Amino acid sequence: MDNELPNLGTSAALVRARAETEMKAIGIDDAFISRLVETFYGRVHAHPQLGVVFDTKLSGRWPEHMEKMKSFWSAVAFRNGAYQGKPVQAHLGVANMTPQLFSQWLELFAATLRDISPNNEAEAWFMATAERIAKSLALSLFYNPALDDPKHKRL
Numbered sequence: 001m002d003n004e005l006p007n008l009g010t011s012a013a014l015v016r017a018r019a020e021t022e023m024k025a026i027g028i029d030d031a032f033i034s035r036l037v038e039t040f041y042g043r044v045h046a047h048p049q050l051g052v053v054f055d056t057k058l059s060g061r062w063p064e065h066m067e068k069m070k071s072f073w074s075a076v077a078f079r080n081g082a083y084q085g086k087p088v089q090a091h092l093g094v095a096n097m098t099p100q101l102f103s104q105w106l107e108l109f110a111a112t113l114r115d116i117s118p119n120n121e122a123e124a125w126f127m128a129t130a131e132r133i134a135k136s137l138a139l140s141l142f143y144n145p146a147l148d149d150p151k152h153k154r155l
Contacts, residue, residue: 012081019079026125027118028077036126037069040112050104053096076129087133088140099142102134 023029044050045062058065068085075083091097109130117123 015079019077023077026121028122028125030074032116032118032122033073033077034070035116036112037066037073039116040109041066041069043108043112044105047104047108050101050108053094053101056095076133087137091137091141097141099138102138106130106134 041054041062044054068083072083072085072087075081110127113123113126117126
């Protein structure tokens, strides 16, 4: 029996290569990710509810945030390890953040994708991914297991 561990570097390279191939097939490249981030966060900044929340946290640091989000989406799409941040910790304690803002964020993201995606497949991939990320982040920030207790549920 072979007790050697698989070469994780080779496995990671294969995952990255597969992701790059899949993204290329639906028209996604670094230029699209840059455009998506720039367009979307430009809209977030101008949004009456989201803009205030983001600007309170990012005042004077929008350019750095944009670069971080490009790294984040590149890492998600291409599985390239470009993002090394901690999203949950970054969002803890953000003033005026509520679970309801996530639906507004997703609506704005969907509108941006409709406007700039190269095709329906790219739009669907990014939207499904954004929905998973938003749900995970919202659960991490706002979930209260006590609310699942049947004694606390109203009929």
